[in-house]
Amino acid sequence: MSQTISETELTERCKQGERKAFQQLYEQYAGLLMAICVRYAGDRESAQDILHDGFLKIFRSFTQFSYRGEGSLRAWLTRIMVNESLEFLRTKNQLNQTVLMENLPDTIPDSDEYDWEQIPQSQLMRFIEELPIGYRTVFNLYVLEEKSHKEIAGILGITEKTSSSQLYRAKSLLIRKIKDYIKKEQ
Amino acid sequence: MKEEQDKWIEEFRNRMKDYSEPVPEQLWEQLNAELERPKVVPFYARWRMIAAIVILLVISSLTVWFINSSSADYTEDLSKRITRITEEKTLFNKEPDRIKEQVLPSQPSPSVPKQIAMSSALPGKSVDEIVAESLQKKETEEGKEAEVEKNKELHKYQVEEKENSKEQRHVSTRAARSGYSFTASSPKRDKHKSWEVGVSVGNVPASVSNTSPGYKGLPHPRSQNSLMMSDPSFSQYPSDDMEGDYNHIMSPVNGNSEVYVLNQILSNNISNAVVSDIKHRMPIAVGVSFRLYLDEKWACETGLTYTLLSSEIRAGGDRYYYKTEQQLHYVGIPLKISYNLWENNRFSFYVSGGGAVEKCVSGKAKTVYTTEDEENMSSSEDVKIEPLQWSVSSAVGAQFKLSKQIGIYVEPGVSYYFDDGSEVQTIRKEHPFNFNLQLGIRLSY
Incomplete structure (x- = not known):
């Protein structure tokens, strides 16, 4: 063993x-x-x-x-x-839930270069967990499972457009969370 | 911009690619245990399963056998006894003197009343006390001094008689049990108690005592006693004393007293065939149970059950009879071990065995007396059972899962009920081996 x-x-x-x-x-x-x-x-x-x-x-x-x-x-x-x-x-019938269009910043905050190493993986993990379920699922499939929007649309029964807009929102939320985190740490 | 975003995604992906979360403890052990299940059932597990099924089958068939045989015998037995009593009475009515000679020495079977009179003295209360107690009640109820006096005389007679027959104290246990409960019956059961007087007084003179299990089938003490006991009291009293008691019972002092109506039934059935039918219905229980899985197959279970026991007795002839409907409500706590035979996502089938303790929380007996085809009167009383009811049981069950933790189940089973020591006749006394059907909701963990 x-x-x-x-x-x-x-x-x-x-x-x-x-x-x-x-x-x-x-x-x-x-x-x-x-x-x-x-x-x-x-x-x-x-x-x-x-x-x-x-x-x-x-x-x-x-x-x-x-x-x-x-x-x-x-x-x-x-x-x-x-x-x-x-x-x-x-x-659990969670995928069919209508995704609430939350108040999101329309523009993505400047995604400056930052040192990924300074953000613990477990912390990034918490950020993913905190995402609304629709964003989270698309984000997981696209970013970590490397699926295309077309594949995601097929898997989740949504349109490609929905998929990419949800990914965009997920990313916006994450970038903001990461920024806040870095600011707090400094 | 686009490129930048893709770069961000790329970086995120690289950062998280090989991330591991701490693994839940003991998951492997759990998985390992579950792997045992579908492929090859180990021999010992199969053997246990077979054993469980065999035990269940044996118990079930025994129960069927018990129900079929003993209840049939019993009904026959009882009706014979009742007929015999009524025959005697007919004789007596015609030739009061002859009956004394004839019946007293030669008639062993309706000696049950005697046993009861004796056994009521067994558990520590003397006959004096019992009679005194009941006399007191009579006093308050009817305030008839004269009759009290007569009863006292009667009672003396009773005591003498008892002493004469000391050697006959080998009273059957069942009779003893019922005797005990007579004396111990709670003050709430007024009717019952006052009726007891009739019982104990009425039957002393019955001559011979034997240990025939005559009392065995009494479905409901009050009704049954009244039917059987008051009969000899008509026929076998030394004339004077008897007259007093007889009058007391018969006189419609209280209007249509229960006793009066009952005696109407009795006297009108003298020349008819008298049949007594007792029906104990199948107990139905509902429950909430909590099951804790010990491993994939075995689980431990407890909970809360509610059980309804209902019985019906009809006794008498075609046009004069009475019907008693008895309903007892039990709340119980079971403790069981169960073994999963088969399951899929929705259903599971299992066998279980264990024990339970139950408490009768409420009980009612309603009697309707019918004379000349008309419902003459009805009475109802509370039935109280103080002792706890213990039992062991075995069942097969099917469960439909509403979710992973919650399911609804149906459990037909057999149980063995230990004697609770009370006098109330239930299916559990009649057939300690007993079928039941339980429905409920189960939470599993």
Whole structure:
């Protein structure tokens, strides 16, 4: 267990349904996948449920995974977790909520260069969590899952235009939050 | 501008790409346990499942057997006894002297009353006390000094009789139980108590005592006693004393007293076949329960239940009879262990077993007397049961999940009810093994 085995070997052993391999897979990826769940769900408690259900799905359908080179395992795991998260939001009927057009600054504050290193990741994470659900979902899909607006429109059942306007608003909110944060820290 | 924005996104992405959140504790253990479930059910788990089902089947069939056999026997038994009593009475009415010789020595079966009279003395209260108590009540109720005197005489007779039969003290436990409760019945049950006098006085002279389980089937003490006890009191008293008591019971002092009407029923059924039917309906319980999962399969459960026990007795002939409707309301707390047999997102099926303690919070008995096809009068009284009702049970259940935590369930099951020591006859006394159906809402964690 302490010895990290190669991704191919791990894949092979997981396909055999070996319990120890599952455990290693879990230990290796749980944190990363948990971050995805938190990003979408917006709170740790729901995220935990999603992570739980997602992992069960991963373990039970592992035989369907085919290894296609470096990074493909992580991509597959991520996809399952994202789908699980979206499914969760869907069943909670949160995605269909009309997005409130909040009072937003029309112009994006100057997005000066700033040192990303000085903002803790966990802090950025909180900022994402704080986003309204519609913005958050689009932002997650676009920025972190690298989906196009077209793909997002398909996934969420919205128009591309809505998708890009929500991304814009999400970004505006985040930039402001980050600025406020930096100001406070200085 | 555009480029700048894309750059911002790029930078954000790079910053967050490999970010990990702290993982919830023990999630792996939980997952590991759940992985056991679908693929291969371990042998021992399968074995436990089979065992649970087998136990359930055995208990169910036993219950069916109990219900079918004993209730049928019982009804027959009771009607025979009642008929016999009425026959005697007919005889007596014709030839009062002969009956004494004939009935007293040769008639062992309606000796139940005797047992009751005796057993009422068992739990510490002397017969004197009981009678004195009831006499007091009579005094206040009717203020008839003369009759009190007569009753006292009667009572003396009763005591003598009792002493003569000390060797017959092997009273059946059931009779003992009922005797106990007679003496212990709460002052609230006035009617009952005053009627007890009739019971204890009326039956002493019945000669032989045996331990036949004659008392066993009494569905409702008051009604049943009145039916059976007052009968011998007609027939077997030494003439003088009897006359007094008899008159007391029969005289419509209180207008249409219950006793009076009852006696009408009795006397009019003398020449008819008398049948007594007791129907205990299936108890229905509703509840709220809280279930805590110990692992994927096993869970521990408690909650709050409400149970309604209702029974109906009809006794008498075609045109003269009475009907008593008894309803008891229980509130209980169960403690159970359950085992999940199968589940999907919406439904789950399980078996469970455990115990419960219940308290009767309210009870009512309503009796309607019918003479000549007309409802003559009705009376109702509160039924109080002080002792707690303990039970063990086993059930199969189906649950429909409204959400992850909340579900509605239906649980048909069987239970064994321990004797609560009270005199009130319920299905739980009649059939300690008992079917029930529970509906409710469950919160699971």
